[in-house]
Amino acid sequence: MIDVNIGMRIQNIRKSKNLKVTELAKMAYISQPYLSDIERGRTTPSLDKLQTICEALDISLGDFFGNASEFSPELIQLLENIKRLTEEERTHLAHFIEAIVNRQDT
Template identity: 45%
Template sequence: MENIDIGKRVEQYRKAKVLSIRELAKLAEITPSMLSQIERGLANPSIQTLKVLAKALDVPTFSFFLEEKNTADLVVRTNQRRKMVIDNLSYELLSPDFTGNLASAIMKVPPNTSSSEKLLEHKGEEVAFILEGKIKVYLNEEEHILEAGDSVKIPAYMKHKWENDFNQNAVVLFSVTPPAF
């Protein structure tokens, strides 16, 4: 939690609401000088003061404690994607990592390959979009053939598997929440 600057957060929310220091101080029933000191990091507000500021700014109190993200860590360059190969299927992670609630990847399925021998299930929801080729997806026991441009949503715990018994590679973009591969 070393990247947290509560005063900076208060100032950002205040400016987003187009409030002056005096206006926010009046709404929060604190002095303008106290608010100024909080924003400049010269005073540490009590939890009660933060609750009052959060209410005046119409934001959750916890929002003052969220860590700053280095935006460079959010970018994934094409030549720096994490890649893994499992039984001829290749995966390229489009998300920077598996933190958070969502991960996206590209799955390449060569001809005569399937994602598993039997139908599998997991707790995450999945949405897949076929980028290239065509592929069979089994949802429970039903078979669906998807072609480039088609998409499918796979609800949590639905048994499924991918199978490419066609003569060209299939490339599937998918996102899953929570991240699970």
Template identity: 40%
Template sequence: MNNNKIGKQLRALRKSKNMSTQELADKVSVSQSYISKFENGRSKPDIEMLENILKALDTNLSSFFASELEEMPDQKRTFIRDTL
């Protein structure tokens, strides 16, 4: 998943929770501009930060990447699901 796709998905998730970028930033103890960089595709969060952001948005990595898994060929999708 590229930076733009992650950012768009994070923004959509945040908006679905009726949360501002500042509210999300406060929940994960970072600046609003830090969140904005992710949402605008200028930066990609490391896995730990992504987990923190998703926790603040009441979701998890599996749910966040579920749509990405559905787009994969069956063999790759099965391998990833079995591995996780």
């Protein structure tokens, strides 16, 4: 399980808007199995995909993660820089960050 919190949050918002998985998947231009995997925490969407899902749910990324004002300017800049990376570069970055976090946990 990669990130249950993101998936659970998507699922809770989807249900609060009375949307079926198939409906949200269609609105977000993603497959229903992919959305199901996200909601179950089996996979984590890229920032671009999460933004698309949020747009389909009619919420901002800031609202999705809580209060946008809680983000430091450095974190906002980091997210903006990540948006400019290619999908492959984001994948490498995600693996790098995961390796650092896992190393700190041991």
